[in-house]
Amino acid sequence: xxxxxxxxxxxxxxxxxxxxxxxxxxxxxxxxxxxxxxxxxxxxxxxxxxxxxxxxxxxxxxxxxxxxxxxxxxxxxxxxxxxxxxxxxxxxxxxxxxxxxxxxxxxxxxxxxxxxxxxxxxxxxxxxxxxxxxxxxxxxxxxxxxxxxxxxxxxxxxxxxxx
Amino acid sequence: xxxxxxxxxxxxxxxxxxxxxxxxxxxxxxxxxxxxxxxxxxxxxxxxxxxxxxxxxxxxxxxxxxxxxxxxxxxxxxxxxxxxxxxxxxxxxxxxxxxxxxxxxxxxxxxxxxxxxxxxxxxxxxxxxxxxxxxxxxxxxxxxxxxxxxxxxxxxxxxxxxxxxxxxxxxxxxxxxxxxxxxxxxxxxxxxxxxxxxxxxxxxxxxxxxxxxxxxxx
Numbered sequence: 001x002x003x004x005x006x007x008x009x010x011x012x013x014x015x016x017x018x019x020x021x022x023x024x025x026x027x028x029x030x031x032x033x034x035x036x037x038x039x040x041x042x043x044x045x046x047x048x049x050x051x052x053x054x055x056x057x058x059x060x061x062x063x064x065x066x067x068x069x070x071x072x073x074x075x076x077x078x079x080x081x082x083x084x085x086x087x088x089x090x091x092x093x094x095x096x097x098x099x100x101x102x103x104x105x106x107x108x109x110x111x112x113x114x115x116x117x118x119x120x121x122x123x124x125x126x127x128x129x130x131x132x133x134x135x136x137x138x139x140x141x142x143x144x145x146x147x148x149x150x151x152x153x154x155x156x157x158x159x160x161x162x163x
Numbered sequence: 164x165x166x167x168x169x170x171x172x173x174x175x176x177x178x179x180x181x182x183x184x185x186x187x188x189x190x191x192x193x194x195x196x197x198x199x200x201x202x203x204x205x206x207x208x209x210x211x212x213x214x215x216x217x218x219x220x221x222x223x224x225x226x227x228x229x230x231x232x233x234x235x236x237x238x239x240x241x242x243x244x245x246x247x248x249x250x251x252x253x254x255x256x257x258x259x260x261x262x263x264x265x266x267x268x269x270x271x272x273x274x275x276x277x278x279x280x281x282x283x284x285x286x287x288x289x290x291x292x293x294x295x296x297x298x299x300x301x302x303x304x305x306x307x308x309x310x311x312x313x314x315x316x317x318x319x320x321x322x323x324x325x326x327x328x329x330x331x332x333x334x335x336x337x338x339x340x341x342x343x344x345x346x347x348x349x350x351x352x353x354x355x356x357x358x359x360x361x362x363x364x365x366x367x368x369x370x371x372x373x374x375x376x377x378x379x380x381x
Contacts (some may be wrong), residue, residue: 006187014184015176032185037196039187045259062260068267068372069198071365102175105168115375118263124172137264138379146379154168 005046010039013059019125020060023109023117024067028096034067041066053134060125061135064118108157112150119143120150198365199254199270206251210244217241224299232299239288239295246284250277264376271369278358285354290343297339301331 010017021034042062049058097103109117115136122132129147133140166174175181195201217240224233253276257269301311308316311330318332319325326333359366 011184015182018182018184019176033196035185036187036190036193040190040193040195041197041259043190048258048260058260061262065259065261065263065266066197068263069270069369070196071198071201097175097178097181099171099175099178099181101166101171102181105171105175113375114372115379119379124169135262136376136379137262137266138376139381142379142381151168158168 005043006039009046009055010042010059013056016056016059016125017063020063020067020118020121022096022106023121024070024114026110031096034070037070038063038066057131057135060122060127064135068114068118104158104161105154108154111157112153116146116150119146120154123147123150197259199257199259203251203254206247206254210247210251213240213244217244228304229299231302232295235291235295235299239291243284243288246280247277250280253277264373264380267369267373267376271373274362274366274369278355281358282351282354285350286347287350289346289350289353293343293346294339 017035017038021031021038025031025034042059045062049055053061097106109120112120118136119132122135127135129140129143132138132143194204217237221233221237224230224236250273253273257266257273259266261269301309301314303310305313315325315327315330315332328336
């Protein structure tokens with residue numbers, strides 16, 4: 001990737017990529033690998049950007065798709081998804097933010113299904129139901145109901161942990 | 164009072180350290196860990212290995228006087244390579260920036276299509292490999308005679324009433340047909356077992372995500 005492309009077209013949107021990659025990984029090493037891979041795929045797929053959506057929306061879509069289909073290799077040679085269920089050890093490893101509440105919120109988000117993680121991230125990024133449906137490829141009418149259900153679940157997980 | 168998740172999110176990301184991008188390491192030369200890129204890589208490596216193996220075996224087979232086996236293997240493997248090269252092109256048509264549902268669905272379709280095609284082929288090529296091996300040895304040159312003729316000569320010493328068809332004992336032919344038949348029946352299962360061992364987790368994960376998305380599409 002040319003450093004010009006990264007600086008001008010990717011870095012200004014790094015926050016989007018970071019937020020998504022954090023939700024689909026449990027450890028710092030996995031997070032850094034995912035971030036790197038998303039940047040690589042943005043560069044490789046940039047010619048597919050036809051301007052039908054905003055560049056930021058396109059990055060959301062691509063980052064989400066890449067995170068849904070990344071495989072890592074364990075030392076034992078088995079392949080696994082970094083978004084797979086958390087172990088206690090991984091929970092400890094995944095606390096990366098100085099804001100403890102944000103860490104707890106991410107811990108809770110990581111307990112959701114892959115699709116729910118995508119939906120709630122886009123909701124928290126203040127995307128409209130239509131935009132969320134367009135990015136994920138679903139029906140906007142169901143997004144509201146799903147968000148309500150996800151929020152309920154997150155509140156239940158976080159209950160008593162956050163002031 | 165507990166803060167809402169929206170407030171936690173906003174306030175958490177207002178702190179500068181929350182969105183510091185990791186350093187990129189030699190990105191351009193990194194091996195991609197993306198599933199599609201991994202498949203492409205794996206397919207290319209496998210197909211190149213098959214081509215090299217088939218050509219080498221073809222040459223060696225002439226030297227060790229089992230050319231029928233060498234030619235048989237070469238023809239079968241060439242078909243496998245041609246078909247899979249065509250399948251591989253399908254992966255290039257998957258747009259990673261499509262919406263998530265279409266992207267996953269296209270990838271899932273590709274996986275299932277390549278699996279179905281290879282399963283069908285396995286039912287044909289497993290028996291053909293076996294037949295090529297048997298014919299290769301049967302017609303291999305053994306001190307001026309074929310190995311088959313030598314075997315028949317030996318057998319007729321003990322079984323004078325041996326019934327032959329095309330110069331091959333009927334009992335041997337029946338055995339060959341049974342083994343080839345079993346390979347045709349179980350060829351697809353052997354292939355599925357092999358693929359599931361490596362990619363079973365990927366298949367189930369994709370199914371899980373797609374069915375969750377389909378629920379949202381209803």
